[in-house]
Amino acid sequence: MQRELIKHVLERDDFGSTVTVAGWVRTRRDSKGGFSFIELTDGSIITGLQVIADNELPNYESAVLRLSIGSAVRITGTLTESPAKGQRIEIKATEVEPFGLADPETYPLQKKRVSFERLREIAHLRPRTNTIGAVTRVRNSLSYATHRFYQDRDFLYLNTPLITASDAEGAGSMFRVSTIDPATAPRTSDGEIDYAEDFFGRPTFLTVSGQLSAETYALALDRVYTFGPTFRAENSNTRRHLAEFWMVEPEIAFADLNDDADLAEDYVTYLIRYVLENNETDLEFFNRWVDTDLLDRLHHVAESGFERITYTEAIGLLEPANDSFEFPVVWGDDLQSEHERYLTEQVFKRPVTVTDFPFAFKAFYMRRNDDGKTVAAMDVLVPGIGEIVGGSQREERLDVLADSMRIKGMDEDHYWWYLDLRRFGSAPHAGFGLGLERVVQFTTGMQNIRDVIPFPRTPRNAEF
RNA sequence: UCCGGGGUAGCUCAGUUUGGCAGAGCAGCGGACUGUUAAUCCGUUUGUCGUGGGUUCGAGUCCCACCCCCGGAGCCA
Missing domain, CATH: 2.40.50.140 (Nucleic acid-binding proteins)
Structure with missing residues (x-):
């Protein structure tokens, strides 16, 4: 037409x-x-x-x-x-x-502002609003810019499986994938559901990360990235969490933690500059109606970059402010949300990359540092949102990785192929995951993550 | 899941303290006015007071249970 x-x-x-x-x-x-x-x-x-x-x-x-x-x-x-x-x-x-008229007596949208909470109840009509339309265009730009950024740097776009048999990737509860009818489920002799009879002949779940799969390709093709949906079955009820969200996970060979942090910071900066250049009218709208500091903050980040500190340095910066925290700052404990906010919003007033966390509360695959206490991990924290990137240098030494898995109580047999990568032609490598919705939040000023994805999946919400 | 706040007209909310006729603004509708632009002005319709019990002469209001929403925390991206 x-x-x-x-x-x-x-x-x-x-x-x-x-x-x-x-x-x-x-x-x-x-x-x-x-x-x-x-x-x-x-x-x-x-x-x-x-x-x-x-x-x-x-x-x-x-x-x-x-x-x-x-x-x-x-x-x-x-x-x-x-x-x-x-x-x-x-x-x-x-x-x-x-074409189609809309009866003003029953059409749910008005000329005047409708609350975001109300719009979530009419998620099929909310794309007609200024705000959701602008969010959608910015989200599209961020997706396009993601492919441009990695393609320009010779990364291969990799599709990793959504259905996985790894039941302990260490990133929270998983959704089970099964064709078994609970009412007529086959049982083992001790009464448990017999997943050997299930579609895949074993228990399967929706993925919580494509990382382990991506590592296999990075250790063959040097640099890859995934960009797809990710699932967490946590009963999270916050403005920062979804049960289904989109994650970008680059994985690079012959790289250490510094290379990884450089890539993450370059990537986030690229995204911010891209929307500043390509979504000017949308950002002006957000700056006027949603968050009046938005443009100042984005320009500031695009120009002044990131602060980078170690976990141990972060503890040192936080300790003098201990009185103002609900949870005390102790070396060895994970940073609380209030600590992360203090670093990004009070101390530095810009994104902060924190590296080298204690081994005790980090994942098994992160590379152990020479100090014996920390691992080569990193989190990128931004004001207002918190963590938008989590990554690490991966443990490439077979014996050290096996030791870490034993300490974390994991079954090596389930990860035989992952360990094979260390048996044959192992190499230093690193990667991270970036939450697309959190970047949309950061670049639009939208407070609630449920308003930056077309059809949010949260506990008790799968209507649309 | 834990803590806090909330659920009353199509939407946003007051009314709950101290039980006693179900309210306002906006939207819609009718009219006036106008190169208008969140238009303005006049008039006007609209109720499962979240659900189910209980107390009471009488419950939106008090008691009990449950459901849902929002914020904070945890989990993390």
Whole structure:
């Protein structure tokens, strides 16, 4: 169907030309001067296009006056310089072709602001709002920029499995994948459900990370990245957690923790600069309506970069402020949210990369440092969100890895292929995971992660 | 899962302290006005007070149980 996207129409200045647009009515205002104003949006840009519909139109009474917020319509008209403030151009309609109308008595969206909580209950209609439309465009930009960043650096895009048999990757509870009907489940002699009879002949789950799979390809093809959905069955009820979210996981061979941190910081900086350059109108909208410090903060990060400190240095910075914390700062304990916030929001006022955490509370695959106490791990923390990146240099020494697994109480037999990577042609390598939704939050100022993914999956919520 | 706050008109909320006629703004609808743009002005319709029990002459309000939402914590990205 012939029509031009509004974002392109708004750039034209060939007044007098004929243009056709299609979209959804945002508002209609009738003038007794004998015409109506129609504001039309089509999702291509946050700005609406103003259409003047004169009552000389043959279907003015039957069509134009029935257009209310949410109605779909195609309009052909003349590109005109706008005589009034508020817009540079407008369309003087010569043809108005309505599609589906929207009964204003029952259409849930209003001209006025609708709360984000309410919009989550009508997630199928919320993409029609300014905010969710802008979030969607920024999210798209971040996805595109991700591929550009890694492709430009010779990374291979790798698809790792969503269904996995590793039941202890160490990143929280998993969703079981099964074709067994609980009512007629096959049982073992001791009464347990017999997963040997299940589809894959063993217990299987939705992945909590593609990392272990990605390592196998990094140790063959040098540099890879995954970009896909990830699942956590935790009963998390916070504005920072989802049961289904999207993660980007690069994995690089012949690299140490410093290379890893460099890559993470370059990548996040690239993302921020990309949306600053390509989503200007959306970011201005967020800066005005959602978070008035947003643009200052993004420019500041894009220019001043990241602070990088070790866990031990972080403890040293936190200890003088111990009185202000609910949880005391102790070397050997993991950093609490309040500690992370203090570092990014009070001490440095910008993103902070914390490295070299104690071995005791980190994952088995992280490379043990020479001090015997810490591992080559890193977290990238940002103001307002907390952790957006978690990564490490991987343990490439077979004997040390096996030792770590024993200490963590893991069954080496389940990881025979992972250990094989260390038996044959092992090499130093590193990687990290970046939470896409948390970056969307950081770059839009949106407070709740449920509003930066099209259809959020959280405990008790899978309606849409 | 734990702690705190909340659930009353289509939406946002007041009313709960001290039990006594179910309220306001916005939206919608009707009208006025106007190159308008969160338009403005006048008029007007709208209720399973989250659900189920209980106390009481009488419960939105008090008691008990449960459900859901939001924020904080934990888990993490």
